[in-house]
Amino acid sequence: MAPERPYPRRDVSEDDAGRLWNWARNSTLADASALVTASSELEVRSLLASRPGRVRLVGSRMSAGRMLAPGGSSGAEVLLDVRGHRGLLAHGEDWATFAGGTVLQDVYDALARLGRMLPSSPGVIAEQTLAGALATGTHGQGLQQSSIGDALLSLRLVMADGTVEEFGADHPWFGALQVGLGTLGVVTAVTLRTVPVAVYSCVKGATGAETLESDLLVWNRGHEMAKAWWFPDDDQVHVWTAQRASTDEVAAWEAGGRQLVERTETSDAMNRAVDAALAHMRADTRILDAQGKPFRTVTRFKDFSDVTGDVYQVFMRGIATPQINVEIGVPLDRAPAVVEKIRAWHAETSPHLHYPIILRATGPSRAWLSPSEGGDTLYFGFVVYYAEDGSLSADGVDFLVEVEKLLAAEGGRPHWGKYFDDALYDWPALYPRWEEFAAVREALDPERVFGNGFTDRLFPAAASRSEVAA
């Protein structure tokens, strides 16, 4: 019997075969007839008031299928896409309200026009919806900030019966709503704190990985933001550290029309490690186009230079291309020990590395189910890109499977919107407020209208859930 595949192939045909897929096209979610779209809160309310059965909410569908597929219980199922309800709804001096279906790029652009930005740094792409990003704890980097949900001031939710409730930051359940896993209600409006646009100077470097354990702490604690890519095969690290730009640097950025300023001096210090990584990626993906998207995510580390720009220009450099992406957070003070374990495992087994290990940290999150809940957190990120024919490198996947086991054994918490093996995690043990979240979920959606197969496994029906204060 063929071994069970932990990650599915992606469908590369153009034919949806009457099914709805997630963005990566590695999971079918429902029959095409299950899709319902809404372009206003009123439409969401009337749909729910008609008691349509189970409703799973979708944004840009960039999460793994388990977060999106309806199902899990009998009865009608609806996939509700609220991307039609989008845009800036209102703003004040230090806040802005957006419709839940607004894509992050539109949030960032609208704020930039106001000379503002979010106090939470962005992830690498901005195609996600605001509601989708909030539901999964989407984050960027920097110890002085945390996930996008930590910029939340209030949230409007359409409940399973079609009524609307608004929750402010002083509500006792707010920590549940900041990362809600799509289980609490339909997020229709989101009010976020904003701060003036800041300009950053990002210094890029290459260094040996021998002292990564201590370097990680220095980079993250000594700078407003840091991000690193560890190439264990070559014992090298590419690191970016960002601080507020000097007056002269800001002036140069302004003079260039507020576009990213790249220094002319470049460094070729990463070129050898990048070429080795590219050779693996080419062999794994069999993509012939040397400019293919997966390759561009790593070729940018060749001949790198320091840059000045706003936080989006500096850090939102990702190229959305289908991949299996595993990202696990561990408390920052335990990260050096985890690096040491990965190093020892790598030395012992020489696993096949498809892409460098991505390292970024955030400060504590107030969201009960954020992997950053409770303290400074270092995220270890691993990527395997899909091959042209929709397959995944078996060696690349083996790497993911083994490294995830290692991180789970260290108490790691996986990113909800990415890929993970849920059998590895004891959720109530990982999250001190797990039971409280379960009780809020039960109180807001007792009939589990917004649940699906995965969330039913997470929150098995309990005859007597503890009551929560409202």
Ligand SMILES: Cc1cc2nc3c(=O)[nH]c(=O)nc-3n(C[C@H](O)[C@H](O)[C@H](O)COP(=O)(O)OP(=O)(O)OC[C@H]3O[C@@H](n4cnc5c(N)ncnc54)[C@H](O)[C@@H]3O)c2cc1C
């Ligand atoms: C290429 C790529 C790069 C990424 N980079 C990063 C990164 O840098 N940092 C990071 O942290 N993450 C990153 N992610 C993960 C991504 O941010 C999450 O998967 C995010 O949830 C996707 O948003 P979405 O709009 O596609 O939501 P979907 O995947 O459509 O939905 C996610 C969850 O939100 C729920 N939901 C959707 N709409 C609503 C609503 N209106 N109300 C309530 N719940 C709702 C859904 O039910 C589901 O549970 C990346 C993913 C990809 C594919």
